[in-house]
Amino acid sequence: MILGCVGVAVLVALLVAIFICQFILIRKFGGKNRGLIDQKIDQWIYGREGMTSMPLPKTTKKMKWLDLVVGAVFFVCMLGSMNLSMVGFIAFKYLQPLSVLYVVPFLVFQYFLQRPRIGPLVLICPILYTIHAILIVAGVPIFFTGGLFMLSILLPFFGYMFLAYVIGHLYSRYALKKLKGITHLEGEAANGD
Amino acid sequence: MEIDKIIHEPARLRIMMILAGIEQADFNFLLTTLNLTRGNLSRHVEKLESTGYLKVKKSFNGKIPNTRYQLTQKGSKALAQYWENIDTVRRSGQS
Numbered sequence: 001m002i003l004g005c006v007g008v009a010v011l012v013a014l015l016v017a018i019f020i021c022q023f024i025l026i027r028k029f030g031g032k033n034r035g036l037i038d039q040k041i042d043q044w045i046y047g048r049e050g051m052t053s054m055p056l057p058k059t060t061k062k063m064k065w066l067d068l069v070v071g072a073v074f075f076v077c078m079l080g081s082m083n084l085s086m087v088g089f090i091a092f093k094y095l096q097p098l099s100v101l102y103v104v105p106f107l108v109f110q111y112f113l114q115r116p117r118i119g120p121l122v123l124i125c126p127i128l129y130t131i132h133a134i135l136i137v138a139g140v141p142i143f144f145t146g147g148l149f150m151l152s153i154l155l156p157f158f159g160y161m162f163l164a165y166v167i168g169h170l171y172s173r174y175a176l177k178k179l180k181g182i183t184h185l186e187g188e189a190a191n192g193d
Numbered sequence: 194m195e196i197d198k199i200i201h202e203p204a205r206l207r208i209m210m211i212l213a214g215i216e217q218a219d220f221n222f223l224l225t226t227l228n229l230t231r232g233n234l235s236r237h238v239e240k241l242e243s244t245g246y247l248k249v250k251k252s253f254n255g256k257i258p259n260t261r262y263q264l265t266q267k268g269s270k271a272l273a274q275y276w277e278n279i280d281t282v283r284r285s286g287q288s
Contacts, residue, residue: 043254050222051261052215176226183207184228 014154015075049176054117063113070109077102082150092145096152097133103157104130121171125164132156196282199244200275204229204237209246209264209272217250217263238262246271 043051059067078099085095107126111118136143143152200206207227212218224234241247246268250261264272 048221049225050219052218052222055216179211180226180228183211183226185204185207186228 014150057114057117059113067109067113070106074102074106078153082153085149092149092152093136093143095149096143096156097137099153100130100133103153119168119171121168122164124167125160128160128163129156132160194278194281196278197271197275199240199246200271202237204233205241206275208237208241208262209268212247212262212264213269213272217261219262220260223262241268244271 081090081095081098081102084090085092090098104126107129108123111120111122132142144150144155200209204227208223211223211226220234220238223229223238224231227234229237238247238249242249245265248263248265250263252259252261
């Protein structure tokens with residue numbers, strides 16, 4: 001019972017943290033600080049190199065509603081499976097492998113929804129998440145039990161997301177370097193008309 | 194068939210190519226990517242803007258002015274036509 005209450009409290013805290021994070025990332029600041037927080041960080045680190053932007057994804061009203069429905073289904077599935085695991089219907093070992101059924105479609109859907117703003121490298125996350133599940137089923141002990149059982153989903157989910165972000169970022173730096181190799185003008189071409 | 198001389202210039206062709214792959218880029222990005230001087234880049238983008246190939250958006254980033262460039266539909270079409278013409282020239286040279 002105590003374990004259950006702690007679990008629900010952690011889940012609620014997690015949802016609040018996700019909401020605050022989304023709020024900070026998506027909402028625009030007013031006045032002098034106008035701009036998204038991630039754009040401000042980018043500006044701070046790479047401001048000297050200048051900025052570019054990719055076209056916004058083409059979203060219709062129907063797509064926005066579908067995104068909301070998919071997001072709601074995802075959270076219901078996540079909370080539901082965690083609760084079922086808490087009361088013993090799903091073994092701790094199979095919590096992460098079972099979550100592949102809703103985590104992977106959710107992430108793939110998000111990729112198709114956010115294109116071309118995010119590239120295919122983001123798909124590294126669902127691929128690694130699936131490999132993680134296969135390894136657990138094969139007997140590799142990479143899952144949590146007891147009070148930390150929720151980390152079986154959360155740690156690979158956010159961990160692989162972060163990894164995909166880092167790889168994507170490194171690739172973008174490499175791509176920029178290659179682009180500069182092609183576009184850098186020397187001598188007459190750089191100074192003439 | 195005639196090669197578009199506005200696009201054919203190396204710096205302007207590169208500006209058009211960079212902008213064709215993204216939504217918009219600011220002056221500093223083009224400056225660091227192309228390795229041009231400020232005056233030279235200004236001259237090239239002015240030429241492209243006056244032809245209607247580029248759209249210029251000016252804004253302020255706090256107190257710092259920020260100029261962003263975007264390829265227009267006319268510019269996209271002109272670039273596509275330019276590549277087609279270059280291909281035609283290449284093919285006729287081979288045959």
